[in-house]
Amino acid sequence: MRIICTILIVLVFTACQKENHESSGSGHPNLILTEKGVSSMRASLGSVPLFDKTVEAVQREVDEEIDAGIDVPIPKDLAGGYTHEKHKSNFFIMQKAGVLFQITKDERYAIYIRDMLLEYAELFPTLDKHPATRSYARGKLFWQCLNDANWLVYTAQAYDCIYGWLDNETIEKLNTELFRPYADYISLENPRFFNRLHNHSTWGNAGVGMIGLVMNDEELIDRALYAFDIEGDSSLMDNDGGSLNLKGYKEGGFLAQIDHSFSPDGYYTEGPYYQRYAMYPFLIFAQGLANKKPELEILEYRNGLLIKAVNALINQTNSQGEFFPINDAQKGMSLASRELISAVSMAYHFGGNNAGLLSIVQEQGRVPLNDSGLAAAKAIADGKAEDFIYESVELSDGAAGDEGAIGIIRADDLTLVMKYAKHGMGHGHFDRLGFLLYDDQGEVIQDYGAARWVNIEHKDGGGYLKENHTWAKETVAHNTLVVNKDSHFDHDVKLADESAGTPYYFSSGAGIQIVSAKELNAYEGINMHRTMAVLDIEELEKPLVIDLFSVQAHEETRYDLPLYYLGDFMSTNQEFQSNNDLSPMGENDGYQHLWQEAQSNLVGEVFRFTWFNKNRFFTMTSAVRTGDQALLTRIGANDPNFNLRRDPGLIFRRTGGNTVFATVYEMHGSYNYTTEIPLNLFTSIEDLEVLYESEKYNVIKFELKSGEQYQFAFSLNNDDSSSNHNIAVGDTNLAWTGVYDFKKINN
Amino acid sequence: MRIICTILIVLVFTACQKENHESSGSGHPNLILTEKGVSSMRASLGSVPLFDKTVEAVQREVDEEIDAGIDVPIPKDLAGGYTHEKHKSNFFIMQKAGVLFQITKDERYAIYIRDMLLEYAELFPTLDKHPATRSYARGKLFWQCLNDANWLVYTAQAYDCIYGWLDNETIEKLNTELFRPYADYISLENPRFFNRLHNHSTWGNAGVGMIGLVMNDEELIDRALYAFDIEGDSSLMDNDGGSLNLKGYKEGGFLAQIDHSFSPDGYYTEGPYYQRYAMYPFLIFAQGLANKKPELEILEYRNGLLIKAVNALINQTNSQGEFFPINDAQKGMSLASRELISAVSMAYHFGGNNAGLLSIVQEQGRVPLNDSGLAAAKAIADGKAEDFIYESVELSDGAAGDEGAIGIIRADDLTLVMKYAKHGMGHGHFDRLGFLLYDDQGEVIQDYGAARWVNIEHKDGGGYLKENHTWAKETVAHNTLVVNKDSHFDHDVKLADESAGTPYYFSSGAGIQIVSAKELNAYEGINMHRTMAVLDIEELEKPLVIDLFSVQAHEETRYDLPLYYLGDFMSTNQEFQSNNDLSPMGENDGYQHLWQEAQSNLVGEVFRFTWFNKNRFFTMTSAVRTGDQALLTRIGANDPNFNLRRDPGLIFRRTGGNTVFATVYEMHGSYNYTTEIPLNLFTSIEDLEVLYESEKYNVIKFELKSGEQYQFAFSLNNDDSSSNHNIAVGDTNLAWTGVYDFKKINN
Secondary structure, three states: OHHHHHHHHHHHHHHHHHHHHOOOOOOOOOOOOOHHHHHHHHHHOOOOHHHHHHHHHHHHHHHHHHHHOOOOOOOOOOOOOHHHHHHHHHHHHHHHHHHHHHHHOOHHHHHHHHHHHHHHHHHHHHOOOOOOOOOOOOOOOOOOHHHHHHHHHHHHHHHHHHHOOOOHHHHHHHHHHHHHHHHHHHOOOOHHHHOOOOHHHHHHHHHHHHHHHHHOOHHHHHHHHHOOOOOOOOOOEOOOOOEOOOOOOOOOOHHHHHHHHEOOOOOEOOOHHHHHHHHHHHHHHHHHHHHHOHHHOHHHHHHHHHHHHHHHHHHOEOOOOEEOOOOOOOOOOEOOOHHHHHHHHHHHHHOOOOOOHHHHHHHHOOOOOOHHHHHHHHHHHOOOOOOOOOOOEEEEOOOOOOOOEEEEEEEOOEEEEEEEOOOOHHHOOOOOOEEEEEEOOEEEEOOOOOOEOOOOOOOHHHOEOHHHHHHHOOHHHOOOOEEOOEOHHHHOHHHHHOOOOEEEEEEEOOOEEEEEEEEOOOOOOOEEEEEEEEEOOOOOOOOEEEEEEEEEOOOOEEEEEEEOEOOEEEEEOOOOEEOOOEOEOOOOOOHHHEEEEEEEEOOOOEEEEEEEEOOEEEEEEEEOOOOOEEEEEEEOOOOOOOOOOOOEEEEEEEEEOOEEEEEEEEEEOEEEOOOOEEEOOOOOEEEEEEEEEOOOEEEEEEEEOOOOEEEEEEEOOOOOOOOEEEEEEOOEEEEEEOOEEEEEEOO | OHHHHHHHHHHHHHHHHHHHHOOOOOOOOOOOOOHHHHHHHHHHOOOOHHHHHHHHHHHHHHHHHHHHOOOOOOOOOOOOOHHHHHHHHHHHHHHHHHHHHHHHOOHHHHHHHHHHHHHHHHHHHHOOOOOOOOOOOOOOOOOOHHHHHHHHHHHHHHHHHHHOOOOHHHHHHHHHHHHHHHHHHHHOOOHHHHOOOOHHHHHHHHHHHHHHHHHOOHHHHHHHHHOOOOOOOOOOEOOOOOEOOOOOOOOOOHHHHHHHHEOOOOOEOOOHHHHHHHHHHHHHHHHHHHHHOHHHOHHHHHHHHHHHHHHHHHHOEOOOOEEOOOOOOOOOOEOOOHHHHHHHHHHHHHOOOOHHHHHHHHHHOOOOOOHHHHHHHHHHHOOOOOOOOOOOEEEEOOOOOOOOEEEEEEEOOEEEEEEEOOOOHHHOOOOOOEEEEEEOOEEEEOOOOOOEOOOOOOOHHHOEOHHHHHHHOOHHHOOOOEEOOEOHHHHOHHHHHOOOOEEEEEEEOOOEEEEEEEEOOOOOOOEEEEEEEEEOOOOOOOOEEEEEEEEEOOOOEEEEEEEOEOOEEEEEOOOOEEOOOEOEOOOOOOHHHEEEEEEEEOOOOEEEEEEEEOOEEEEEEEEOOOOOEEEEEEEOOOOOOOOOOOOEEEEEEEEEOOEEEEEEEEEEOEEEOOOOEEEOOOOOEEEEEEEEEOOOEEEEEEEEOOOOEEEEEEEOOOOOOOOEEEEEEOOEEEEEEOOEEEEEEOO
16 A cells, blocks of 8 residues: 555655647547546545556556666567567557656657657568468558557557657658558558458458557558458458458448447357457557547447447356357456446446446456546445346347347346357358356356467467367357257358357346247257246245257157266266277267266156256256157367367257257255365256147246146247247136246145 | 344344353353353354354254154165165264254254253164164164264264253263264274274264263263273274274274374374364364363364374365365365364364464355354454465375385465375275376366266266275375386285385475485386476476486386376377277276277387376476387276276376386466467477486476477486585586576587
8 A cells, every 4th residue: 555655645645747748739638548638537545446557557567677778679470479579568568658758758658669669660661461361451560450450449549648758850751651551551562361250350440440549540541440442352261261352342440340340239149259359459549440430420320339238248158257268269358457447447438427337347447548548447436336236138139230139138137148140251150059158156057168278389389279160169069959860950150150140039037037938950850949038936945947849850860968067977867888999989069079988768757967066966857758868078179189078968959840948047055165065966847747838839847846836838930029828738618818937836 | 134134133033041040050162162162152152154054054953853843763764765865864964963053042952952862862762773684793773883973973072062951861861872872882882993093083082081071970071082891803994995803902092093094294194185074073072071071171182183184184185175076085175164163263272373364264154153163253254354375295104114205396376286195094096196187177187086987876976986996095096106017016005004104204395395205115026216306497387397206127028107197188199099899908006997999109208298188288298219109098997987087188008117217297277168269279398308217316497499408307316415416427527416406508
């Protein structure tokens, strides 16, 4: 604490000292920082703890770099190598130094940036394309234009911070010898990078646009917003597998990215892991535009879509603030990331001061050093923070919001996610109608995520691993139906991109929440319809999850329904034969990576399976048909470099035609390792029965051990809330109104 | 906070109201609570936060039970069943109610205890032995006398608390119809339970002694302290595999338990998991004796051994306060356990007010409601708490301290444990010279622990699993040498119990700490000698661990040296062939539970193996000989009920005669999941070379990637600190004084 005070005193003192030595007549900073904002920040120093703490941390970091000296090496390496990492570090530090110069008025920071930029201005004209040839769009400082665009986005901010302090000669030199040619390089000379709809291009647009805003270069700004006309006929794929067809393409640029990247709910088709990465250029360029081109009303564009997108992102996290790892995603990425630290404060500041966002900012423990960050930190200091309320929500996919969705249900500590969105392009997984389940401690039923150790050189340089394609993307790696051992869409990205899942019903009513969707294209001639309901059952300690996976298909179809439970298998009511000699379960579609550790020919009415994870018990209860099997699997075969986690799985196997897989998941009990006392370690579900199934209806009944019986009926083809349904169930007639009927029934 | 205050006000008020209504002329309480202590507690109410907090929590718990009403069911069930758990809960609640009665003087608590005891007094005379026949010593309320003794230990405390409040008639009834017969039952009628040296008997001794102290029954006290004479010739095993030979046995009783259970350093041969359980009756009976029989000076017995034992227990924990899981032990048991909450405060109060213990009490978050607890809570409130310093320590085993030891080295965040103690009787594992390694986040190189889910009925009722014998106890399940695929001592407990490891050298000097021990009996004709050194190397971020496992054996011996690293295999410098078709690696000695996932015929000078766990990197570097192999294993074969964790292992395999396995373990770097930046992810060790090996000396040299070279020489047969050593290493002569020589050498 004493250290903080000392630093702040020095800051304030330095600030006062320098105030009159600098002219600010130029109007800069006016990109992300503003003159007014800077005055306010300086006035607030020492009185807003979270802001002060961030200033202190950033100052420590930048001072260390200044002490270490400037290095602008000749580009040579790929990501992970020295020159790549150095140029990357340079732009981060310059951006921070710029902010510190404005806040402290300490010229050391301005001098550091100027000197570094002059070195870049010397280097740039000497550079040909980067020597590494791996990218479809090679950069100058980096192996791919994407990173060059990152450099411009951050460096533009630094440049803006010292623009008013620089002499005209230096400005002229930097503008004409470094920035304008650099911006032209990543746009005009790399249309395949700049002129398409892709997160890479968003960075390109933002980089060009932001440096244009700093230099008041209307041509660059215009190019960033609207792209430029190009004629071409190349039909290439980029390195992510994204389409690069530029033929007749005239709709690029930043506004088009907003139009096409997000659904009206702010969902991003590649999923939250990539949305997090993609959001930064959207938001930072938007801040610059909001400051310098208010007439564009960029933050109101498409009903305030950019702020909505931040909220959508926040909603796609578990109790630890970690993003749902759907599609290609490394687990562990979270609201604590650099991008979200910037985004959440911005959403607070520009999005109507939602006090719930402040608790997330508190958790992040730092704020961006700009108007948004100061506003959030001040509000927190004023005690305005409230808990963020995570509500059940369906986020539509597709630019028009009509191409599938993901459904997120929150109930008590439970989070259920079902995915019936678009494929997600090159980073998509073949997982239509797949689901994830969390409790307050983390994953209960997991999505594998990507097979990748990002930036960890041990693992093939830190890039995507071969097993990402052969395992992580395959359908059998997900909690959804595999037909005849083939992945959805025959593992064809192009085919998968052409259609989306079909949302059927979503409701977040009190006591019962339902997500229901269809998938009609993943397998030819096969209609799949999954309905998951989260129910408050008064006799149970936690909400219960019903899972009805209804399929219409020809006879003799072989179904595998995997469940990637996390933790240790405890017990089952069925007899399993375990295998000591293991072989891969197949040749392709992911089965080549699975070993079959045990199997059971299921008998009786239900299959009950209890597992244990992090002090909690979980039980799956499934209705059994004659001939059903259950297989216990382990990931790891055909994995010569041990790239895959040896996680367990459970496959429910059935052969038949039209059918429904009926399951309930119960979260129950606990265990204490120091008292060694388990509580409620057995399931409360005694029985589960499918009372009726057709392509129109599913009706199930379940019974608790205490004797209570519940019945759930669902209409599969008519979601009208006023429609009347009437079906014969055994000897009795069941009638109800609306899409579902759920009730306790008398014995 | 408001709730706490309200409760305290009620407490104080109730206390004042009742104070004069009760006579305290009887001298009770005087067992664990004392009249003076109670006055002090009552006077402190409201001013000692940790004590108040505990009172509040206990009161909430007991009040709930009182509201639920008394149930004293007819005994029927085994552990986990209703009658067992109810009688167990009854004695815990009675003990707490007794304390609350003394603190609050609220008669509800006394009435509750009295009424329950009267129900027990009605039930007891009607009981034959417990109907379940699983135990060698069946109890009355419980299936084994052990639990009946637990009941007496806790109930004696409750009884003492209301003794002065009861009328003489009730006392007479309880003494003669319940307590004295019960005490006789578990002693005179069950000599095999009461009269041996075993943790079960300690409970028996304490139960009989404590109820004797309450009733002033000198005969019982005497019996508890010194056991009783018996003639017998039974030569049975108890249910733990412990010896039950009573022939000529006349040395039982509490004092003999102290004599034989602990080494002079306070180590308990079964290991800390069982020591934790065993400590409670030792300490609680000792408190009673200290209060009522101060002339015994029980807490000074054997140089204050009981308090030393608490300190030994605390020293056997990792950074999370969890006990080292050596021998049969469930991981997760920790300083937070009920027994340690009682023991740590007692060690503070009776053991010289070591302020370091207070930080542990703080971490525990509650105190025992007695003089010790009040003392600790007061000291904490007075700001006296200091961090507990975990020092490197060698804890001798055996009653005389001359039967092996465990060595614990602490350096920076690192904890290294090497085990060369006695076998540990029925709960021992065949793991001579095995080691465990921790960092501040937990296990780095793990001991499997026991194959058991304590009290979790899903897993064979929560008892020891078959796999505990077939896997967890076997040598190959540990980080130590397996010869010719056989476990130490041919998996013969009796044989193993006959000898101990041989401590050779232990030093905890600055910059270099060494533990070295021999094992001469585990394999006939084979001498094993392991030396582990923890070194501060200025160029490295963390201490480095050297591991020299020297063996003298005939040619063609097949060595397997397993390493149970925890986490994900990252990379290696050797070529591994992975296996898609897996079979068990053997038929017995634990190999039947292992699958071999990959193997490598090692080439070159060193075998380097890097893994990743919880954001950290770890690298093992081993010196390679021609013909060496490495195998990557996975636990799980022959495990039909999925009782075993699918953990990975690495086996270093060599065939030969006299040899040394030379390895260094480096903990390095980190990874951040939100910045996705790895630091220092490659080992700094370039090379490792065995310069000299014989049965007298090991000399190794290792080189860092930065070029520095270090040399470590160790004398295997002369640990005299003044002895001179002189050996030819290549062309040069190496001379040093003392057991080891470690130095940076010039290139």
